[in-house]
Amino acid sequence: MSERFDTFSPPKAEPDPWETATENETGDDGGELDPREAAALLQQTTRQAERQFDIRPPILMLAAAATVLVAYGAVWLSVRNQHPYSGPSGTALAVLYGTLAVWIVLVATVLRRALSGRSSPQRRLEGVAFAAIWICVYVFQGALHHAGASDAIAYGIYPAAAPLIIVGSAAAAYEVARENRAQAGFALAAVVLASIASFAGPAGVWGVIGVGLCVLVLVGAAAQLRQRHA
Amino acid sequence: MTAAELDPLIHVPARLRIIATLAALPDGESLSFTRLQEMIGLTPGNLITHLRKLGDAGYVDTEKTGNGQASRTTVALTHNGRTALERYTAALRDLIGEL
Numbered sequence: 001m002s003e004r005f006d007t008f009s010p011p012k013a014e015p016d017p018w019e020t021a022t023e024n025e026t027g028d029d030g031g032e033l034d035p036r037e038a039a040a041l042l043q044q045t046t047r048q049a050e051r052q053f054d055i056r057p058p059i060l061m062l063a064a065a066a067t068v069l070v071a072y073g074a075v076w077l078s079v080r081n082q083h084p085y086s087g088p089s090g091t092a093l094a095v096l097y098g099t100l101a102v103w104i105v106l107v108a109t110v111l112r113r114a115l116s117g118r119s120s121p122q123r124r125l126e127g128v129a130f131a132a133i134w135i136c137v138y139v140f141q142g143a144l145h146h147a148g149a150s151d152a153i154a155y156g157i158y159p160a161a162a163p164l165i166i167v168g169s170a171a172a173a174y175e176v177a178r179e180n181r182a183q184a185g186f187a188l189a190a191v192v193l194a195s196i197a198s199f200a201g202p203a204g205v206w207g208v209i210g211v212g213l214c215v216l217v218l219v220g221a222a223a224q225l226r227q228r229h230a
Numbered sequence: 231m232t233a234a235e236l237d238p239l240i241h242v243p244a245r246l247r248i249i250a251t252l253a254a255l256p257d258g259e260s261l262s263f264t265r266l267q268e269m270i271g272l273t274p275g276n277l278i279t280h281l282r283k284l285g286d287a288g289y290v291d292t293e294k295t296g297n298g299q300a301s302r303t304t305v306a307l308t309h310n311g312r313t314a315l316e317r318y319t320a321a322l323r324d325l326i327g328e329l
Contacts (some may be wrong), residue, residue: 049254
């Protein structure tokens, strides 16, 4: 769901052409259009526009794969030899949240360039709802710690797997409602991956999710490329 | 079915491209007038003329934000516009099948 961001670009310091242009009342309609020509024009324009509006270009997918690998990998490296488990180091957490922040900025930039328009209030509301779910996941982590849950649960299995399971489930339901099967399948696969990875223990879960999610994103990118060239 | 039965508002090269471009936007998104103009390759005056015709029919919705130098116009396909394009595409398919 990381691509759901406000796409309203900052206004440029140049006059809006809508305000300054003179309406051409003669309106060039372009003459007669043969049905076959119309079908070809429709198909060509749709393809071109879809390519321009593509908010998941392959380069972004590759960046996503690298992001999860670096973010989860950094944490895994910091916890893999801990006995007993005490949780990720401050540096590992800085890498985790730093790479995620860079990723969010990258996605927002790509969205702005691709669409250069404005998100509807509904889309912004959806973004707020997903952000609220995400925050609640971490509030619940605080509750686990407060209730005396072990470090292995509160700083291992839960923070590694729960965000994917909870936010992924919400994303899957959202995509199903929008009849977006590919995205729903991807979200469900992430949920299944995180659930299974939880059996790898508080240290292993970070590594399994990092590698698994990286592979999942690469498979998604390959499927997308194949579909585009079909 | 004959070509004359195709929606005359859409069955024009420039407007067909405008509608098809806006229909490719993700749900709930709109496009800036400037970006649409770049993509379609029409002069601002011509584009406004076509958008006004489509707007009068309820096929597109234009929204202006800001004032003066910071003003900005965005364009989006309405539900009616999307339905009209689906109807047009189905009619076109039938017509080509008959040819």
